[in-house]
Amino acid sequence: MSRFVDRTSLTVVAGNGGNGCASVHREKFKPLGGPDGGNGGRGGDVIFVVDPGVHTLLDFHYRRQAKAGNGKQGQGALRNGAIGGDLVMAVPDGTVVLDEDGEQLADLVGAGTRFVAAQGGRGGLGNAALASTARKAPGFALLGEPGQERELVLELRSLADVGLVGFPSAGKSSLVAALSSARPKIADYPFTTLVPQLGVVSAGEQTFTVADVPGLIPGAASGKGLGLEFLRHIERCAVLVHVVDCATLEPGRDPISDIDALEAELARYTPGLGGDLGNRPRIVALNKVDVPEAAELAELVTPELAERGWPVLAISTATRAGLRELSFLMARRVAEYRAALPPPEPTRVVLHPEAVGEVPFTVSPDPEEEGAFLVRGEKPERWVRQTQFSNDEAVGFLADRLAKLGVEDALAEAGATPGAPVTIGDVTFDWEPSTPAGAYTAMGNRGTDARLDRSTRVGAAARKSARAARRDGGAEPEDEGEDGGDG
Numbered sequence: 001m002s003r004f005v006d007r008t009s010l011t012v013v014a015g016n017g018g019n020g021c022a023s024v025h026r027e028k029f030k031p032l033g034g035p036d037g038g039n040g041g042r043g044g045d046v047i048f049v050v051d052p053g054v055h056t057l058l059d060f061h062y063r064r065q066a067k068a069g070n071g072k073q074g075q076g077a078l079r080n081g082a083i084g085g086d087l088v089m090a091v092p093d094g095t096v097v098l099d100e101d102g103e104q105l106a107d108l109v110g111a112g113t114r115f116v117a118a119q120g121g122r123g124g125l126g127n128a129a130l131a132s133t134a135r136k137a138p139g140f141a142l143l144g145e146p147g148q149e150r151e152l153v154l155e156l157r158s159l160a161d162v163g164l165v166g167f168p169s170a171g172k173s174s175l176v177a178a179l180s181s182a183r184p185k186i187a188d189y190p191f192t193t194l195v196p197q198l199g200v201v202s203a204g205e206q207t208f209t210v211a212d213v214p215g216l217i218p219g220a221a222s223g224k225g226l227g228l229e230f231l232r233h234i235e236r237c238a239v240l241v242h243v244v245d246c247a248t249l250e251p252g253r254d255p256i257s258d259i260d261a262l263e264a265e266l267a268r269y270t271p272g273l274g275g276d277l278g279n280r281p282r283i284v285a286l287n288k289v290d291v292p293e294a295a296e297l298a299e300l301v302t303p304e305l306a307e308r309g310w311p312v313l314a315i316s317t318a319t320r321a322g323l324r325e326l327s328f329l330m331a332r333r334v335a336e337y338r339a340a341l342p343p344p345e346p347t348r349v350v351l352h353p354e355a356v357g358e359v360p361f362t363v364s365p366d367p368e369e370e371g372a373f374l375v376r377g378e379k380p381e382r383w384v385r386q387t388q389f390s391n392d393e394a395v396g397f398l399a400d401r402l403a404k405l406g407v408e409d410a411l412a413e414a415g416a417t418p419g420a421p422v423t424i425g426d427v428t429f430d431w432e433p434s435t436p437a438g439a440y441t442a443m444g445n446r447g448t449d450a451r452l453d454r455s456t457r458v459g460a461a462a463r464k465s466a467r468a469a470r471r472d473g474g475a476e477p478e479d480e481g482e483d484g485g486d487g
Contacts, residue, residue, distance in 0.1 A: 017145045121144055363414045
């Protein structure tokens with residue numbers, strides 16, 4: 001028998017984008033072929049898809065990490081890198097995706113429903129895409145962005161129409177077995193049901209599903225027993241049925257006190273669920289009336305329960321007494337619930353465009369270091385991730401982009417001085433104001449930037465001037481000595 005898993009944690013890692021390529025076309029008789037580096041491929045996504053053939057989260061219980069394919073690096077001759085393969089994972093209908101803080105990200109209901117759990121990183125641009133009138137042959141390319149990594153929690157909330165609640169050994173599993181073709185474990189000891197059981201019931205023209213969860217006991221909302229661990233499976237139920245054991249021999253128990261205790265536990269636990277179980281229609285099934293004492297007790301408490309506005313039926317799963325009436329009553333309640341629902345709408349793609357006038361970045365003092373600043377924003381952080389800092393020309397290109405965005409002006413207004421530590425994303429550097437964005441900058445060799453040239457090596461022209469100065473200086477004492485000798 002396969003293991004039932006209805007809650008598990010999972011780490012999803014999307015694929016990294018491929019790096020762009022820095023290449024120059026070389027061909028005989030074409031000395032100025034120009035840049036031809038291709039773009040890197042996009043990283044693969046991690047996608048959850050509802051599959052009606054999957055009924056448990058067992059596969060995710062043994063596979064705690066899911067990683068999509070990485071994009072490939074671009075190549076010369078304008079060849080773009082291959083796109084990383086998406087990782088598509090099948091989940092049961094009714095799966096809820098939560099983040100590590102418990103916030104709901106998606107409620108996957110309906111066959112084929114898809115949810116992108118982690119987005120792949122974008123590929124870096126090659127130098128062919130970075131060429132411009134001012135930079136005709138870039139000696140650099142952009143790096144691919146890392147894929148999104150998230151810690152998720154998956155919960156299975158079964159799509160049952162009717163939920164059976166009751167104390168242990170109240171006969172819930174026997175009722176599911178009597179009404180449907182499901183064959184849950186049935187025994188004469190408490191907590192026989194350790195996992196939720198679903199059964200399909202037909203009554204007239206109506207077909208609906210019934211969920212049997214482990215028995216509830218007083219104090220379940222505080223962690224006692226097993227039932228509250230599986231109450232998420234009746235959260236979506238249209239009708240709740242109290243299955244009451246009228247033949248119990250335990251002292252201090254009777255149908256009224258059992259129902260009141262269960263209602264109190266449901267009320268205490270309801271705030272932890274996404275739905276409100278307190279407003280769901282109730283049906284009371286007084287079970288085991290095949291026992292004479294139980295039949296007398298059921299007849300005694302029926303008027304009091306009926307005063308609450310709940311339908312009350314006396315049933316016996318052993319003799320099948322009252323089961324037909326119960327199944328048709330549940331079918332009517334389910335039909336009323338379905339008729340009250342709004343008409344289903346096709347799944348729509350929701351776009352979230354950026355707000356007009358939204359601040360693209362913020363500059364704030366670094367609380368951990370005096371005189372340092374933090375720059376936060378999607379664009380600056382993404383540009384830093386794409387930059388290859390071992391290439392001076394790439395760093396100069398980053399400086400141009402930041403200056404054009406207004407980061408340098410914002411730093412100056414915030415009081416930053418040359419040499420102040422500035423942190424963008426995971427990179428900290430000493431801020432040196434560069435030329436204004438859009439101003440002409442003399443380009444040097446590929447991979448270099450004159451603004452970042454901090455070399456202390458003496459150039460050839462300087463060495464030549466030094467030699468000439470030494471020759472001139474050495475000649476003067478020699479002339480002075482000759483004159484002195486003649487004197």
